[in-house]
Amino acid sequence: MTQKSFNYQAAFSRNIGWITSQEQDLLKNKRIAIAGLGGVGGSHLITLTRLGVGKFNISDFDKFELPNFNRQAGATVSNLDRPKTEVMAEMALDINPELEITNFPNGVTSDNLSEFFTGVDLYVDALDFFAFEAREMVFAYCAEHGIPAITAAPLGMGTALLCFLPGQMSFEQYFQLSGKSEIDKILHFLLGLSPAMLQRGYLVDQSAVDFVKHKGPSTPMACELCAGVAATYALKILLKRGKVLAAPWGLHFDAYSNKLAKTWRPGGNTNLIQRLAIHLASKQFMSQFNKPE
Secondary structure, three states: HHHHHHOOOHOHHEEEEEEEEHHHHHOOEEEEEEOOOOOOHHHHHHHHHOOOOEEEEEEOOOOOHHOOOOOOOOHHHHHHEEEEHHHHHHHHHHHHOEEEEEEOOOOOOOOHHHHOOOOOOEEEOOOOOOOOHHHHHHHHHHHHHHHEEEEEEEOOOEEEEEEEOOOOOHHHHHHHOOOOOHHHHHHHHHHHHHHOOOOHHHHHHHOOOOOEEEEOOHHHHHHHHHHHHHHHHHHHHHOOOOOOOOOOOOEEEEEOOOOOEEEEEEOOHHHHHHHHHHHHHHHHEEEEOOOOO
């Protein structure tokens, strides 16, 4: 199919019914920023493109490698060693050749942060779990400039969702990462994302998790669930309809354990329940880390 034969209304006509034609036209003119095109980022881009969102700013400094194959949308043999931004832009444009898509192949940095968020209506977080410096910088920018932000974490065989809306609790107010050591940031981020920890009970190989080496297992199911949940919340935010749960409220759905939890942590990680959970997780981590060989 050539670009001349592409028709936006026909391509996304099956969205109509759950959204109106007028809402579809609104989505066509919205711009979403996605930082990170790995496990969840590529799936976010493809899902939101199929929803009919017409403009994107995307960033990632990485290339596709074999360990990406179990979960990343653009990870194929033909795309090995190719830049993720290049591959994912091609895939999105193959769905909608009318897309306005701006690539940031060096990732999001302090030098391009303002440009990355130019004209953006919504930010969808897909940075690597351990990219704390970049994530804190990006969410701080969103809070300062009134940009709604979504993060959907792939955990086990499920997803945990948090939204940060203008004028409400910010990312930093919820997670309390500033000034923490890296290990403390890891524990605060994990427990903040997943207060219910629904994924905890079915990890079959503890050695697959190594926070010090930035190592953890993943599943393709979790990444696809993230994309579905995040895109639904993107729709609600961009079209201003439907109830949006914003931090300190969160959602965690785990397909393996057949559970859905709506979490509420007033004060975020300063909440007494959270502080206790983080303390216990820290003790468990230190006992494993100090275990003799």
